[in-house]
């Protein structure tokens with residue numbers, strides 16, 4: 001603890017952060033003369049302190065994200081009526097928000113126009129650091145609350161379900177040594193440990209022997225987490241605290257990536273282990289680091305089936321069902337518990353599990369309902385799918401395959417709105433020219449170069465300047481999306497860095513500021529001014545960023561045009577790779593500028609490759 005010569009600093013996420021009271025516990029007892037600063041100042045404080053001779057101390061105080069969520073759920077920490085939403089129309093998928101926040105609640109969203117970002121409202125800690133991502137895509141919704149699922153939305157199929165048959169409950173005596181080993185495997189912060197506790201309490205209520213041990217990421221949100229549960233007919237039968245190698249009778253798999261990891265696979269044995277699996281994985285920390293990350297859920301399923309035999313795996317998209325039925329993916333794990341129980345893979349009675357949920361005293365009705373839906377899925381997963389049409393709610397789905405004509409038509413219509421019919425025609429004419437050249441090679445079945453140009457000439461032409469951002473914010477689709485998510489009295493705040501008004505940081509980068517609901521009026525006024533785009537009256541168009549964006553369109557067209565007369569089956573893939581490079585030029589301002597530098601290097605390499613004389617065969 002630095003003592004009061006006034007040179008020390010303590011840095012904490014203190015006020016004005018909304019869920020830290022002005023006089024936090026940290027402030028109590030801090031000697032006078034020692035400042036408390038927001039964690040944003042940590043870098044600056046570290047730089048300052050490294051210049052001070054002698055010993056310096058920085059205390060970084062921050063409540064663990066999972067603990068915060070737990071306290072909010074139990075009502076011991078204020079839950080601010082503030083949520084973040086990303087306008088995916090504006091989002092460029094650059095990933096800066098993931099980098100800034102290091103948060104896995106910023107998830108990929110696959111759209112017709114490429115991968116964007118969305119906030120997983122179920123797991124969001126309201127830390128709001130993602131808002132620092134340098135782009136105008138973020139709005140904060142202040143006031144109101146997330147819409148609750150109602151009978152008419154989530155549980156419309158509730159009345160149609162026949163009574164579920166009671167399964168043959170597993171008998172601990174049938175397990176080797178009379179001890180039933182369960183490993184609950186999932187992601188920290190999603191209730192993995194709670195499932196272990198529920199199993200423990202239920203076993204205790206039945207007078208069975210029970211040992212549970214939690215391992216791994218524990219409260220670390222996003223980390224792999226396991227809860228080992230050993231259930232014996234008698235306490236004395238249990239001689240370890242963890243499920244040993246090849247000794248699991250059940251893997252309750254809440255996340256496929258964790259289940260397919262070495263630590264969990266080692267507990268499985270073909271012929272003994274059953275796996276109840278939530279089939280779709282939460283995007284992992286890998287996505288935070290790599291904007292092009294691909295969810296490996298399908299491969300995980302293959303690996304797990306290989307480890308225990310496909311007939312011993314029961315899998316369904318519990319996450320999607322939980323969101324659809326209960327409006328929150330936090331109910332995925334109790335749903336998996338119900339699924340495994342109905343399969344007869346848990347040696348405990350229904351009554352004791354229900355009582356354990358009651359004794360847990362958190363969202364009892366919802367947890368019981370989730371358990372019930374898990375049972376239904378175990379009984380007839382197709383009926384659950386039909387009832388809920390979960391195809392609509394699985395957000396992480398591969399980009400839909402569409403015909404080239406559809407792809408082009410969609411973008412022509414977009415550019416007409418973006419600027420005007422003439423602008424859209426320029427796009428169409430160029431794509432048609434490339435198409436004719438590619439078809440002229442006599443390879444008609446697939447046109448990779450034309451498809452690439454159709455996607456990325458569009459991306460370059462639809463650059464998001466101030467008029468476009470305003471147009472996209474006044475698009476009724478965005479307001480409808482927000483209205484569908486929230487209820488009550490809420491207001492939208494926009495986080496923008498207008499070039500003429502925004503402050504810069506010490507690196508010269510523009511900084512975002514929050515604008516209130518009146519900004520919507522500003523957007524309405526600004527959107528029609530797109531007619532000025534590129535003209536002498538275009539005040540926004542004079543910045544370096546906008547000039548570069550306009551120049552890039554011409555550069556790209558000229559480079560592709562230069563390739564067309566030389567196009568051959570041998571170099572077409574290189575030309576297509578060249579045409580796809582703008583995929584990487586994502587984001588806004590300094591983020592986009594950084595990506596452009598990398599893209600230019602790639603372009604140079606591919607240009608050289610395209611024009612290089614063919615190597616003579618030795």
Ligand code: SF4
Pocket residue numbers: 086090091092093094095096097098116117133134135136137138587
């Ligand atoms: S544009 Fe980039 S920073 Fe903004 S929301 Fe999309 S991915 Fe995040």
